[in-house]
Amino acid sequence: MFSALQLQVMEYILENEEKNQSMVEIAMRLGISVSTFSKNVKNMAEKGLVEKYHVLGNRKEVIVKTTDYGKKIYQMYAEYILKTVFGPIFHILDSQPDEALDAFAEVIRLAATMGARKRPGFPKTRRN
Numbered sequence: 001m002f003s004a005l006q007l008q009v010m011e012y013i014l015e016n017e018e019k020n021q022s023m024v025e026i027a028m029r030l031g032i033s034v035s036t037f038s039k040n041v042k043n044m045a046e047k048g049l050v051e052k053y054h055v056l057g058n059r060k061e062v063i064v065k066t067t068d069y070g071k072k073i074y075q076m077y078a079e080y081i082l083k084t085v086f087g088p089i090f091h092i093l094d095s096q097p098d099e100a101l102d103a104f105a106e107v108i109r110l111a112a113t114m115g116a117r118k119r120p121g122f123p124k125t126r127r128n
Contacts, residue, residue, distance in 0.1 A: 010074045013066050023062045
């Protein structure tokens with residue numbers, strides 16, 4: 001079985017393969033500690049999902065690449081998610097008129113920007 005973190009790592013590596021980022025760079029981009037990332041990569045390598053390569057002239061810098069087996073597993077996962085999670089959503093959206101889709105898209109845009117907006121807080125009160 002593969003963890004959500006392992007699938008996220010494979011997805012990131014596959015989407016950024018041409019960058020040849022080090023394990024430290026990938027961990028930072030994913031927002032996880034280097035030690036957590038390193039443990040996951042070790043586990044993934046043992047499962048045959050990724051391979052580690054040392055950078056020439058720098059034994060400490062390690063590049064991670066997804067194996068053909070890892071790519072196959074990720075592809076199967078992506079197809080499963082598309083079918084089971086997004087398929088029903090797409091089916092519902094396909095039956096909606098354009099006006100409803102436009103309104104829905106606007107709601108999503110507003111929700112996505114809510115965290116970035118400065119919201120008024122409760123007024124400060126003094127304790128007696």
